[in-house]
Amino acid sequence: MTRVLVVDDDPAIRRTLGVNLRARGYEVEVVGDGRSALQAVDEQLPDVVLLDLGLPDLDGVTVLGRLRAMAEVPVIVVSARTESDDKVEALDLGADDYVTKPFSIEELLARVRAATRRAGAESPALRVEVDGLALDVSDCVARRDGEEIRLTPTEWRIVEHLVRRRGRLVRQTDLLHAVWGPRFDRQTNYLRVHMSSIRRKLERDPGHPRLFLTEPGMGYRFVA
Template sequence: MTRVLVVEDEPQIVRALRINLKARGYEVEAAPDGRTALDLAARHRPDVVILDLGLPDMDGGQVIRGLRGWLSVPIIVLSARQDSTDKVEALDAGADDYVTKPFGMDELLARLRAAVRRATPAEEAAVIATQDFTIDLAAKRVTRQGTDIRLTPTEWHVLEVLVRHAGRLVSQRQLLREVWGPAYEHETNYLRVYLAQLRRKLEADPAHPRHLITEPGMGYRFEP
């Protein structure tokens, strides 16, 4: 289910969006201000963000830049500001689309679907097969010798980030930021715990891993 974070301080608009999005199978969370939005995004990692620029505690552009520091999901601005300067600033800050109020719900939903499609890379459907286990990114499934391996949501998220950077070093800070959010960039003990759990479940010899490699002091690397 696609998770949508609605950042909007007008209750009527939030209600309309919530009703229409839920009716089409989206999971919806709402934030009335920028700080709440950044906190929800860090804790629940939305798949797409709908964002008003005129928020009570900070400008929407600040929220965009805050999200873009660690999150790559589509951001659709929904704003009463119609000046081209505002649009350019929002897009330069990292927004993917800009819809002006008043807006048509059908148009907004179409733009939302398009943004989600563009954000889904072709390799989403890829199946990565190693000598010891197989990862189906689209199905979010891992099998070992034909048997499903149960991973917790956090274990899967750690594995997914590493797999999407296969063969490349993922720094500790980047991995913490992508999985837990920017407030956890220094919690390196989290990584030791979860990598150990993944190795126990996936590696033939967890003490001498072939696929989930530690680069001491730097980060981790997935080798197919």
């Protein structure tokens, strides 16, 4: 499920975008200021950000610059600023697209689809080597000291979601949504069972994991 972060100080726009995106199958988080946006990205990397420039605390251009320093997430600026200088500055800072208000919902959704397609097409192969463990997440190949380790498709989905967000906390609900779908909010036992199996297969000492860590009551983190 594609995760969209909506950053806008206007409650009506947040509500409109939230309703329309969810109706089309997107997972949506909405925030009303720049600091909340940066915190949301730090806690759970979205697939695309819709960013207003007129925020109440940090200017949207400042938020855009900080986002670019944090991650390569696609950013679509959605702003009432129509001057060409504003557009040029945002695009030069790394915005992937620029939409002016008022906007057509269908056009904005088309731009979201285009941005996520480009990001998916450009996503690099993901390989990690640490402590004798080699993970090729893109090709679903794992080896410990040269010996191949077999993971189930579900285990690979969990591993990929964590590894692509290495070092970041992935909350239990986010991981459940990503692997099993939005109806699986409370099945944390699924995660416990599969994480135990993943550690047994991939950790050198499963009883004292160093790579796949649990943040009690919150979620999981891959550290390498």
